[in-house]
Amino acid sequence: MTLLTDLTFRLRARAHPDAPPCACPTRTLADRPDATVVRHAGAVAKAHAPGTPPEGLVPRLRTAAHLPEILLAPLTATPVPLHDRLVTFWPYGTPVDPDAPDEAPWEAAGALLARLHRATPPGPLPPMRGPAKAARAVVRLEGRPHPAIAPVRRAWERLPAWARGEAPMPDGGLCHGDLHLGQLVRTADGWRLIDVDDLGTGVQAWDLARPAAWYACGLLPPEEWHRFLTAYRDADGPALGGHTDPWAALDVVARALTVQTAARAIAKSRAEGRALDEVEEAVVDACGRMSAS
Incomplete structure (x- = not known):
């Protein structure tokens, strides 16, 4: 079989x-x-x-x-x-409907994430796998020329070693490791997070990095970003470390997720034999700005 x-x-x-x-x-x-x-x-x-x-x-x-x-x-x-x-x-849980963006459960995502970050696991866990997955996305670009690769590599090289999976992460707490709306399902008891493959301990700000990167790239409307961030803060999420400005905690991780997203976009467009689409161009352009700053 x-x-x-x-x-x-x-x-x-x-x-x-x-x-x-x-x-x-x-x-x-x-x-x-x-x-x-x-x-x-x-x-x-x-x-x-x-x-x-x-x-x-x-x-x-x-x-x-x-x-x-x-x-x-x-x-x-x-x-x-x-x-x-x-x-x-x-x-089985009902996933988020991608065709109904106005109904996206950003408040539930922020509150669940805060509760996860404050939780204590029942025993030792491996490190959260976010940086390792980002590194694999960049490695897949090797040996395959593409005009968009250069700014992505430069942005990657400007990140600290831990964010590139080349050094241990700073001490942290329980993390999901790959948080996005596709990782939520609705059950009879409410929304729950799914997909534990990347779950572990490490820098908890990584779990806010994907929405932060989308917002910074202009792909997530400001009101949705603020709904998510406000729900996380209202539920006493610890990842922002008490900073009034969230970007003090989010800058490095948002840059890392932008590079990962751009690397995957290049690999996907190359495999499909097509040019980058508008969204993919946006994340590659963001890498260009990051590598020049």
Whole structure:
């Protein structure tokens, strides 16, 4: 069987442990090299990226189970091996509707993030994987010429070593590691954060970096940025360190996420054999301004 076929079979059995599988359809929610996600009835199965170490994933699952009021709790405590991948099972939650930007739950995102940052995990966790993922995005640009690469590399080189994944992060607390609106789902109990693959300890401001970068690049309207930031502050989020000016804490991490986004945009446009679109041009142009400042 292929991974997708076998994953579907396992999920249907997990969704109906005490009865024959129902006739409801099984949907593939994602099928990428780094993750395959399938839904059946009220359950979801995720095949994590190849090479995901169980010693990193298991404590992340344990943390999600320990904080069910913040993170979506898994249906099983340990991952299951399948086709040289690790598989986890989750309850289904309704994702944010990308076609309804006016209804985006920025307040829920900010409040949940603040609660996560103030939470104590049930045991040791690996470092948050944000800087390592940004570094991988930049590495993928090597050996493939593109006119937009030079300003992205210059902006990357101006970042501190920890933000490039080349040195340990400064001490910090619990972090999600890859926060954006696609990481929220609505359940019967309200909004929850999902995707624990990058969860860990480190610089908590990284979790605010993507919305901050979008705002700085002109891709996130000011009112939405302020809704998110105000909700985070109102819930006593600690990442801003008490600064009146949030950019004292956010400047480095927002620059890092801008570079990561630009590197991914270049790689995607090159793979698809097309020019950069308007949004991709905006983040590359931001890297040019960052490298000149």
